[in-house]
Amino acid sequence: MASVGLMHYLLLSAVLFSIGLYGMLVKRNAVVILMCLEIMLNAVNISLVGFSRFVTPALLTGQVFAIFIIMVAAAETAVGLAIIMAIYRRHETIDSDKIDLLKW
Amino acid sequence: MGLDIAFWVLAVISVGAALSVVTQSNVFRAALALILCFVGVAGLYVTLSADFLAAAQILIYVGGISILIILAIMLTRDMQHGSPSNKLQIPAMLVAAVLLGVLVYTLTNTPWIVSTQSPVEPTTAALANKLFGAGGFILPVVIGAAMLLAAIIGAIVLVREK
Numbered sequence: 188m189a190s191v192g193l194m195h196y197l198l199l200s201a202v203l204f205s206i207g208l209y210g211m212l213v214k215r216n217a218v219v220i221l222m223c224l225e226i227m228l229n230a231v232n233i234s235l236v237g238f239s240r241f242v243t244p245a246l247l248t249g250q251v252f253a254i255f256i257i258m259v260a261a262a263e264t265a266v267g268l269a270i271i272m273a274i275y276r277r278h279e280t281i282d283s284d285k286i287d288l289l290k291w
Numbered sequence: 292m293g294l295d296i297a298f299w300v301l302a303v304i305s306v307g308a309a310l311s312v313v314t315q316s317n318v319f320r321a322a323l324a325l326i327l328c329f330v331g332v333a334g335l336y337v338t339l340s341a342d343f344l345a346a347a348q349i350l351i352y353v354g355g356i357s358i359l360i361i362l363a364i365m366l367t368r369d370m371q372h373g374s375p376s377n378k379l380q381i382p383a384m385l386v387a388a389v390l391l392g393v394l395v396y397t398l399t400n401t402p403w404i405v406s407t408q409s410p411v412e413p414t415t416a417a418l419a420n421k422l423f424g425a426g427g428f429i430l431p432v433v434i435g436a437a438m439l440l441a442a443i444i445g446a447i448v449l450v451r452e453k
Contacts, residue, residue: 191298193403199302201394203309205387210313212383213376218363219318222325225356226309229332240339244410250341251421251428257351258435262442264356268363269446275367284377
């Protein structure tokens, strides 16, 4: 078994991203869709930090990008959950199949 | 050797927790599995010698975002309906599998230039220099602060009682 290197982290990141994508496409509960989005953002962060560790260990630029992604993810979660709460208050449901007002 | 074992254990934990989030029919248990996934990712940051990011991950994701998500689950009474899937299960699985295949193919066929330098440790001071020092990322930090403020105000406006 080879020693753990960049490739292992990148493959793990790809696996997590695919799991998150599958959940996002399949789930009907809007909160669960947001949870799957968080998994995808975490997968991207793993690959960024992996690049930072193995490709440019002295520069730390990948970790800075990961910090910005965490920041944007926090804002996105707050606004997303607020939108879900507003939709729930008006429609009494957060089933993404039933929220189809803009569907043509 | 210790890092290798830690990586495999944490990788299995995170992937298993992520699969549990996707397959779990109880929304609340899915949220708990999501927290486990976040903790696993924080451990992976530790194995990548990113100590500040691991702490930030625990504070923001495990402490903050998961509480927000659990609060949203509690406030929307869709819990008894569980976490059903729509009719796109097979196409979605196909899309995810194709994406995974393309990613694995490109990742394994790219000649990555891996540096043999040892990483900076501890990273907190170096990261602060990067973020706030001259020629660093101070403008994105300020924009990010404004964005967080806008997001908070937007969230308050969205959920306010009329």
